[in-house]
Amino acid sequence: MPDVIEMHLKLLFDLDNLISDMEEPSYKKIGFQIEEEASLVLIRKRNDLLKKLPQEIAQAYEILKKRYRQAIAPVDSEFCLGCFQKLPTQLSARSQEIVTCPNCGRILYWRKKE
Amino acid sequence: MNLASLLSKDRVNLSLKPGKKDDIIKDLVYIIKKGNDAELIVSTLLKREELGSTGIGKGIAIPHCRSLAVEKLEIAVGRTGKPVNFNSIDKKPVSLVFLIIAPPQDPGNQYLITLGKIVQIAKEITKKNLIQKAETPEEFITLINDIEKNLTKRK
Numbered sequence: 001m002p003d004v005i006e007m008h009l010k011l012l013f014d015l016d017n018l019i020s021d022m023e024e025p026s027y028k029k030i031g032f033q034i035e036e037e038a039s040l041v042l043i044r045k046r047n048d049l050l051k052k053l054p055q056e057i058a059q060a061y062e063i064l065k066k067r068y069r070q071a072i073a074p075v076d077s078e079f080c081l082g083c084f085q086k087l088p089t090q091l092s093a094r095s096q097e098i099v100t101c102p103n104c105g106r107i108l109y110w111r112k113k114e
Numbered sequence: 115m116n117l118a119s120l121l122s123k124d125r126v127n128l129s130l131k132p133g134k135k136d137d138i139i140k141d142l143v144y145i146i147k148k149g150n151d152a153e154l155i156v157s158t159l160l161k162r163e164e165l166g167s168t169g170i171g172k173g174i175a176i177p178h179c180r181s182l183a184v185e186k187l188e189i190a191v192g193r194t195g196k197p198v199n200f201n202s203i204d205k206k207p208v209s210l211v212f213l214i215i216a217p218p219q220d221p222g223n224q225y226l227i228t229l230g231k232i233v234q235i236a237k238e239i240t241k242k243n244l245i246q247k248a249e250t251p252e253e254f255i256t257l258i259n260d261i262e263k264n265l266t267k268r269k
């Protein structure tokens with residue numbers, strides 16, 4: 001998928017994990033100071049990110065997020081790490097389209113080799 | 115999991131360049147990752163800071179988040195000669211920063227356990243006035259290891 005879309009999806013994904021951690025009792029117990037308006041800030045940031053994505057991708061993400069906790073998944077040696085199924089070989093990291101896993105439907109991204 | 119085992123000397127920078135809070139966070143992230151991955155982590159960490167500073171007081175901060183840019187728990191530590199403003203709870207500037215980044219999926223909840231442990235260790239460091247004690251990364255890791263052992267013994 002285009003780099004900028006991939007980056008926004010990843011930012012949204014990390015933000016969603018941040019939101020769920022902030023609500024997690026064992027996180028709260030650690031005792032970091034949280035501002036009163038924190039949850040409002042999170043909602044605003046989430047909406048901002050959703051607006052930066054093409055509408056159909058934002059919608060797909062939201063539907064997947066309801067189905068799975070993790071709406072996007074990395075590909076590792078031709079396996080979807082969301083459902084651990086082997087992917088058809090014609091799926092490509094270079095595709096300019098959004099690629100989803102034919103088995104679980106998660107939006108796929110390819111890890112860049114360092 | 116032992117905290118000192120997650121730290122190696124190339125993850126400890128005891129002469130971090132003093133600067134703005136964002137720069138400190140960025141410099142520490144770049145010890146762990148580069149490029150887009152680093153930018154993603156920095157962005158998520160700064161969002162977390164907006165919800166409330168992770169400066170826990172008495173000169174220590176513990177910025178943290180989960181990010182898909184990492185595949186396992188990653189830690190880096192930085193110390194600045196000159197303390198920097200981190201909007202900490204006690205308004206005091208910070209000179210020791212523990213950075214912790216966890217992958218989204220984290221079996222056994224290592225992230226929150228380790229984060230809790232770092233908070234405990236940080237409190238020991240301030241209580242015993244040890245922020246500036248270590249002179250080398252090796253000494254710093256030994257110090258962390260000793261504090262961790264003592265904390266485990268007390269339980």
Ligand SMILES: [Zn+2]
Nearest residue numbers: 080083101104
């Ligand atoms: Zn899948």
